[in-house]
Amino acid sequence: MRKSFLQKLSAWYKGSYDFTLKTADHMDARMAHEYTGKEHKLREVERRELVFSGVLYNILCVLFCLIFIGVLLWSVLFLPPHGNPDNPAVNEVMDRYVAAGMEETGAVNTVAGMILDYRAFDTLGESFVLFTAVCAVTILMKNTKESAADGTPIPMTVKPGIVEYSKDNIVRTVSRFLIPFIFVYGVYVLLNGHLSPGGGFSGGAILGSALILYAMVYGEDRAAAIFSERLMKTVILISLGFYAIAKSYSFFTGANHLKSIISTGTPGRILSAGLILPLNIAVGIVVCCTMYSFYMYFRRGRIQ
């Protein structure tokens, strides 16, 4: 029996008709009150829509990607030639970074001077990008269901297919020699960031990889014993908090033309370049903690 639009409208007002469903769904008007049946019908409708939009979506995706690749390749034609001294990017900004960078920031490594002094606000943001990533990964991967009621973590059972490096003789023996050297090299890159290529981001990555190697070879439990979640939280709090406060002092004095108590020192000395060395250490610690916590969360769902 076909209903007129007005009849449908009145039925809808009374609650026995729903315009969002197809006519066939209204065979039994009483169904409309029954939530479960309705939900099932809704899913049917959604599924049918998905199949249609899936095909269309895939075609559009391929088309979009092809056009996008074409446009980007085409744009290369218009770019200024690489390394040409007449390029627009070779201007007073670059000149000052290269010519006066060492004198103004105290850093022999111009890149460190740029990212941690000239454009320090961006780098402050970047280290908080890492912090945001740590938070997001923790939310996604932290698995508290596996710990017992009294809070003691249940030892991890190795799933089939996961390589257990601590049982591999070659990896174990070689890593035992390598790990101290990697640590020392990481510290060297971190502390010499203002003097030679390197700095917080790269040094921190080296330190983080050494920690990950340690956790792989000696087992996560031993690694967790020396680097607990509590320690990680404290270390991140101190280094990022120090970074934010120290840099805002520098922003504040700079913007208000006050004299800063931080001196640039003699370029080339290990204790020079003002805030760059402590900031490199702070960034390095954050990067190291980020890498290590990513590994631990993906590997076992918790740090301890």
Place this chain on the structure above:
Amino acid sequence: MLRDLFASDFIHNFPLFAIILCLLCAVISFVLQGGGARKLTYILILTGMTLNGSVLLHNLITGERFTYMMGHFPAPWGNEIAAGLLEPAFALLFGAVILCSITAGKNRIFTDVRADKQHFYYILVDLAQVAMLALCYTNDIFTGYVFIEICTLASCGLLMIRNAGKPLVAATRYMIFNLIGSGMFLMGITMLYGVTGHLLFPQLQQAAASAWNSGAYHGIMIISIGLTVSGLAIKSGLFPFHFWMPDTYGTATPASSAILSGVISKGYIFLLIKIIYRVYGHSVFMETGIQNVLFLFGIAGMIVGSISAIRAGTITKMTAFSSAAQIGYIFMGIGMGTRAAMIAVFFHICAHAITKPVLFLSGGALIDASWGGRDFASLRGAAHRNPAAGLAFLCGSLSMIGFPIFTGFISKLYFALSAFAFPHKSMLVLLALAVSTILNVIYFMYVSVILYTGSPDPAKRVGVGRQKAFAAAVFLLILVNVAIGLHSQPLTGLFESGLDLFLQS
């Protein structure tokens, strides 16, 4: 006396203080429990609003735009932030909306987020707040990119923190769309740097104008503008890139949907407006013809978003598709590009930012009052079961439709008025506005009638007493909505003088 206090130059430091405070609170919340982190976030946002409000008052009194050097090095070498009237006004608005969203959605945050991860929710809110502040105040395009990254990661976290299957799928989809957007934005600014060699807005604008006028870099500039604009358009959900919206906003905890739709997408749009007017320059942008693309996609979004909303089977999806339609209005205005249209755009950003959170939050409360059923059959009579949420949803719907006395009416009025001064296309704009408004009426009134019909069941009624925080926050937003709707002149004046300051220098 008070006037002298607010005229003091010390207020120039306040944007920096607000930003650093957010960062510190986020890090401190990392070692706190859920409750402590929540209180810290409240304190932080209230302080941030006070600081932004002072900056706004300062700039109103002095009538000037100021730039603030971030460090010891002046403009082309160091970072910089700048504040006229629009920047602190939007920072204030975004802070207020975030505060209302987390207050009203508090109960759902308790139930949706696992107890040991509660503090992460507030960390992410702090980080979203700092990203919004930085996007508002930045005078440097790369700083803009860095804080877009923070914003993207924080909003993904806000979505997936509701630990269930569908939110995770939705968050993944949201992340893919957003990363494509970020990538395109980054490529756009890299190309721009290649032909200008600058990153700070004022120098960049000069260099971009001379690069455009020299004629050698027309192609690369068009591609660069296209990439930047489409990157931000994808992130804010312009048609045809709005497919992430229904699942994302539909499955997240209501407070997250409110923050994402009300604030974060608006932050990207504000940055886009800044880039159009203060980086590429309005005349260069107009010569590329990209504004016509935005105009057409905006109109298509208005219609398609509304039609999808009519076809949507659940209240959350419907509200989400309506967001896509409203974003369409904003992009239509940006595409028109006249002064009157830009005022309408600012008004609509404001109207949508204070209305859409009300719809998501009250929608969430109505679903709770309907035993978790999101479809319309379960929602029948929900306004009788939760009168406060029902009334809030009705008011929000009326504002979205553009009913007089609500802010939505004023923005639609301004769009229509600006259409008359817009040669060639005024009929198209008026027609789109009319059709879209009728479609809005169909789906919002459809839901409102469903909410208010059906037999009231006094036993299942949820009174205001059991949801004081929700009612207070939502009705505060509605009150502001009505206040602006009834008395829109001061805000219009603010936007006009703000736009003048914005275009200066």
